Amino acid sequence: MIVVDANILLYAMIECEATPLTQDLKNKDPDWRAPPLLMDETLNVLATYERRGILALDQCQALLRSTMAFMEAASIAVDFNLVLDMAARHRITGYDAQYVALAQTLDVTLVTEDRKLREAVPGIALSLSEYLSGSS
Numbered sequence: 001m002i003v004v005d006a007n008i009l010l011y012a013m014i015e016c017e018a019t020p021l022t023q024d025l026k027n028k029d030p031d032w033r034a035p036p037l038l039m040d041e042t043l044n045v046l047a048t049y050e051r052r053g054i055l056a057l058d059q060c061q062a063l064l065r066s067t068m069a070f071m072e073a074a075s076i077a078v079d080f081n082l083v084l085d086m087a088a089r090h091r092i093t094g095y096d097a098q099y100v101a102l103a104q105t106l107d108v109t110l111v112t113e114d115r116k117l118r119e120a121v122p123g124i125a126l127s128l129s130e131y132l133s134g135s136s
Contacts, residue, residue: 001031003103003110006041021128035098090120
């Protein structure tokens with residue numbers, strides 16, 4: 001089991017340079033978890049992609065359905081007191097702290113491509129390549 005943030009899920013769903021790594025990640029550890037916030041973040045990215053003409057509305061709607069299906073199985077609520085503690089302790093946003101708090105609660109790795117977040121919480125967060133190479 002791992003915690004993934006919105007960028008990892010989006011890389012898995014929208015073809016890009018990181019997509020093959022997300023497939024490797026899914027093969028290595030298919031049990032992905034996320035806080036409910038992931039839904040909001042993904043929805044915002046999809047709305048932005050549609051507005052900028054990167055994806056058509058029907059593509060965004062299909063990706064939204066996939067995200068909703070993912071979240072039915074993967075979503076785990078976080079303790080907001082712990083989130084606030086993580087944000088204060090690591091000097092990170094409340095958004096990022098939700099992923100960190102969930103990873104800590106589950107005692108698993110957070111996989112993210114957010115470099116600043118990984119630097120803020122070493123030992124909790126790893127990049128795709130770090131996790132795949134066994135640095136977990």
